[in-house]
Amino acid sequence: xxxxxxxxxxxxxxxCFPGLGHLFxxxxxxxxxxHTTIVGGxxxxxxxxxxxxxxxxxxxxxxxxxxxxxxxxxxxxxxxxSAIDALLVGxxxxxxxxxxxxxxxxxxxxxxxxxxxxxxxEALIDEDDEAASVECPTCGRETDAEIDFCHWCTxxxxxxxxx
Numbered sequence: 001x002x003x004x005x006x007x008x009x010x011x012x013x014x015x016c017f018p019g020l021g022h023l024f025x026x027x028x029x030x031x032x033x034x035h036t037t038i039v040g041g042x043x044x045x046x047x048x049x050x051x052x053x054x055x056x057x058x059x060x061x062x063x064x065x066x067x068x069x070x071x072x073x074x075x076x077x078x079x080x081x082s083a084i085d086a087l088l089v090g091x092x093x094x095x096x097x098x099x100x101x102x103x104x105x106x107x108x109x110x111x112x113x114x115x116x117x118x119x120x121x122e123a124l125i126d127e128d129d130e131a132a133s134v135e136c137p138t139c140g141r142e143t144d145a146e147i148d149f150c151h152w153c154t155x156x157x158x159x160x161x162x163x
Contacts, residue, residue, distance in 0.1 A: 007090030014086040021086030034082045045071045103134045107158045
């Protein structure tokens with residue numbers, strides 16, 4: 001349940017402060033790039049549009065009226081793109097964690113001697129009822145979890161039966 005909340009929370013944090021959602025996901029390089037892009041883009045746009053200095057004691061309506069619409073739309077678009085990126089990176093991170101957990105569970109099941117004769121595909125089913133891929137320990141490529149060998153390097157997977 002907690003993993004399901006990571007992507008939306010990262011997107012929300014990215015909307016609140018540029019780069020914070022990526023920091024939350026521990027993607028430090030992306031966080032720096034997004035923060036620099038949005039803050040740097042804001043500075044460049046303010047200079048290009050020759051925005052007058054804003055009075056800090058003015059009301060919110062006066063401040064928002066002083067900023068050109070083109071600047072607000074561009075910065076808003078960059079912030080939304082940052083949030084979408086944080087959401088997608090979060091979803092990929094959660095999917096990778098699920099795959100590695102399922103692979104570790106399958107390896108533990110085979111190592112414990114609970115040999116049913118087939119790979120534990122039931123543990124590797126995604127939410128969309130699609131068989132998940134596992135990473136081959138020999139070549140590192142993703143392979144189908146339903147077979148007992150890597151179809152790339154033809155090495156047996158750790159839970160394959162010894163014959």
